[in-house]
Amino acid sequence: MTLSRRLTHFTVALAGAALLSTSLSAQARELSVSTVLSDAFPWGQAAERWAELVEERSEGRITLRVYPNSQLVSGDQTREFSAMRSGLIDLAVGSTINWSPQVPELNLFSLPFFIPDESAVDAVTGGEAGKMVFDAIESRGVVPLAWGENGFRQLSNSRGPISAPEDLDGLRIRVVGSPLFQDTFSALGADPTQMSWTDAQPALTTGAVDGQENPLSVFDVARIDQVGQEYLTLWNYMNDPLIFAANERVWASLDEADREMLRETAIEAGEWEIAMTREEEPERLADIEARGVNVTELSDEQHQAFVDATQAVHEKWVPRIGEAIVEAAQASMDAR
Numbered sequence: 001m002t003l004s005r006r007l008t009h010f011t012v013a014l015a016g017a018a019l020l021s022t023s024l025s026a027q028a029r030e031l032s033v034s035t036v037l038s039d040a041f042p043w044g045q046a047a048e049r050w051a052e053l054v055e056e057r058s059e060g061r062i063t064l065r066v067y068p069n070s071q072l073v074s075g076d077q078t079r080e081f082s083a084m085r086s087g088l089i090d091l092a093v094g095s096t097i098n099w100s101p102q103v104p105e106l107n108l109f110s111l112p113f114f115i116p117d118e119s120a121v122d123a124v125t126g127g128e129a130g131k132m133v134f135d136a137i138e139s140r141g142v143v144p145l146a147w148g149e150n151g152f153r154q155l156s157n158s159r160g161p162i163s164a165p166e167d168l169d170g171l172r173i174r175v176v177g178s179p180l181f182q183d184t185f186s187a188l189g190a191d192p193t194q195m196s197w198t199d200a201q202p203a204l205t206t207g208a209v210d211g212q213e214n215p216l217s218v219f220d221v222a223r224i225d226q227v228g229q230e231y232l233t234l235w236n237y238m239n240d241p242l243i244f245a246a247n248e249r250v251w252a253s254l255d256e257a258d259r260e261m262l263r264e265t266a267i268e269a270g271e272w273e274i275a276m277t278r279e280e281e282p283e284r285l286a287d288i289e290a291r292g293v294n295v296t297e298l299s300d301e302q303h304q305a306f307v308d309a310t311q312a313v314h315e316k317w318v319p320r321i322g323e324a325i326v327e328a329a330q331a332s333m334d335a336r
């Protein structure tokens with residue numbers, strides 16, 4: 001081979017390599033994923049798991065970069081949905097509570113004492129009501145992909161054991177930024193105050209609030225007992241599912257195969273996280289008790305007193321959520 005021939009080969013090879021790398025980098029994509037809690041919690045782990053699966057299946061072509069602690073919305077978790085809709089956030093693993101100001105149908109899960117246990121949650125999310133909720137999200141410009149779980153929310157406070165609505169009388173309770181919570185805790189005679197999770201921890205530490213409500217995993221990982229929350233009531237008054245979702249334009253920009261892959265990996269990550277969250281609960285409760293927290297469980301009669309006290313919340317909120325969705329959820333639970 002002559003020198004000039006060799007040079008030509010070499011040039012062609014170089015050009016080929018350059019082409020290959022530009023086409024690879026043209027396809028390589030980084031998408032942001034917003035979460036409220038970090039990977040110290042199951043919620044953040046759900047997002048990290050999704051990112052790992054996407055990295056694997058796309059062979060590194062698509063990178064999901066997780067931004068925890070609501071940092072993409074400066075700590076204001078109730079703005080996450082709007083930020084995803086507007087394109088400030090590409091993807092999110094978000095809470096039904098935090099998105100409910102923009103998607104009223106999501107208040108279905110916050111109706112007090114409506115969805116009693118894990119199998120009821122699965123019946124609702126996996127049934128007709130779950131589809132209706134996903135349609136409601138989609139009609140507001142966000143593409144829902146899969147379910148996860150923050151968990152059943154339990155009540156803690158620094159004052160004393162709570163086993164009846166009267167025990168909540170006048171207690172200042174930090175609630176999430178959704179009006180339904182304001183109504184539930186007012187109906188129970190407490191003094192609810194809305195604030196973000198970012199603001200909740202200092203408020204608990206300084207004693208600006210007496211109590212809060214969160215799943216056992218959050219109570220445990222954030223060591224809520226160490227900021228004086230020594231009394232915990234297990235009342236399963238509502239479950240907070242998580243939803244994996246995407247901005248509409250980001251979704252439309254992906255080809256069919258990548259959409260399929262993103263949806264499948266979200267479902268896998270969600271199922272993995274739901275199972276883990278539930279499996280870990282007994283051990284978390286044991287650890288919490290071992291740290292000296294006073295845990296109250298309710299008898300059927302005590303439970304009923306809370307149900308009765310919050311009936312008016314249902315009357316006010318069922319029409320806002322949509323009678324059809326609430327009925328569909330009830331039907332799925334009854335059919336278990």
Ligand code: X2X
Nearest residue numbers: 036095097176196197214
């Ligand atoms: O703010 C909370 O309580 C939290 C972390 O559970 C949610 O984002 C709903």
